[in-house]
Amino acid sequence: MKKKTMAMVLAGALAVSAMAGCGNSSSSSTTAAAGDKTAETTAETTAADSQGGTAAASEASKTDYPTQNVNGIVQWGEGGGTDSLMRPLATLAQDKLGQSIVVQNMTGGTGSIATQYVYDQNADGYNLLMGAENPSLYDALDILDLTYEDFECVLLIGDETVGVAVGKNSPYTSLKEICDAANSGTDITIATTGTGGLPWEVSALVTSITGASFTQVQYDSDASAKVAVLGGECDFTICKVQSCIEEYKSGDLKMLCMLATEPVEQMADVPLITAEYPEFSDYLPWGPFYGVFVKQGTDASVVETLSAAFVEAFNDPSYQDVLKNYNINPMGYTGQDAKDYLQNWRTNTVEALTKAGAVTP
Helix, strand or coil, X not given: CCCCCCCCCCCCCCCCCCCCCCCCCCCCCHHHHHHHHHHXXXXXXXXXXXXXXXXHHHHHHHHHCCCCCEEEEECCCCCCHHHHHHHHHHHHHHHHHCCCEEEEECCCHHHHHHHHHHHHCCCCCCEEEEEECHHXXXXXXXXXXXXXXXXXXXXXXXXXXXXXXXXXXXXXXXXHHHHHHHHCCCCCEEEECXXXXXXXXXXXXXXXXXXXXXXXXXXXXXXXXHHHHHCCCCCXXXXXXXXXXXXXXXXXXXXXXXXXXXXXXXXXXXXXXHHCCHHHHHHXXXXXXXXXXXXXXCCHHHHHHHHHHHHHHHHCHHHHHHHHHCCEEEEEECHHHHHHHHHHHHHHHHHHHHHHCCCCC
């Protein structure tokens, strides 16, 4: 049974104490009755003033947002693809907000530790989930009974292309060689970020088409998974262009193929996966995405304030350069556009994983 509170998640207990007193007296005299009526009227007026003051204070708080630092919780480790996109964006957005955005990495559970943490906080806009595509599949994979439907999207940043990567000293020169080796009994290891993570998702699709299965070795981020391949700890991984471009240029990583319908400009010599496995066209185009979210129930005015700041940061030329350098397809979606994208991505991916046998309908 899926649970919204995971044992791995640190949970806090909030103890509240309240004291109340009331008194009542009765009298048959007209004077006493009149006095009671006056007291009742005064009490009603005081209560009304108090309620009005509370409502006004609440509205003022929303209008003044933010009045303190905002926490940005990244689902993955430092130096990974998600982290590399969020930090420069947060730096620009905090200038628009007028308060610091304190970025923290909270790893584990294929990003579910961070997701649960943000969900457990107040819906006040002071805790942002800075994540990738993974929560869209949590319920389908029995990881967590939360998805992005439990959050409001502040900004969808963009999506990107991924490829199959091996170390420079790897004996494998194509994905077919890796799959043939696995099918012949060789123990082939893939560096992953856990069930539901990008390498796991792609390896499930590869298995569905080739029949090859791989030993999954889990790391806390795609950066760590990449290092494992660079160091020869694992045979291959699935790498985003943004996180492997430098190692590709230096020759430390070999890209065997790209999961794309068109060649990637910075890696024009890398073949498309459909060259070896035309059946993969059923799954393409496909790739991970990135976004900033707040807990569902956050006041609309707060979400609008955050979205305005992050959109302005997103449109900053320096951040557009970041996206270009990392080969991210820029989106900048908010509101209904973001909701439509998230719903379509989830529907298409669950259908593909179900076809691959990785998800049970």
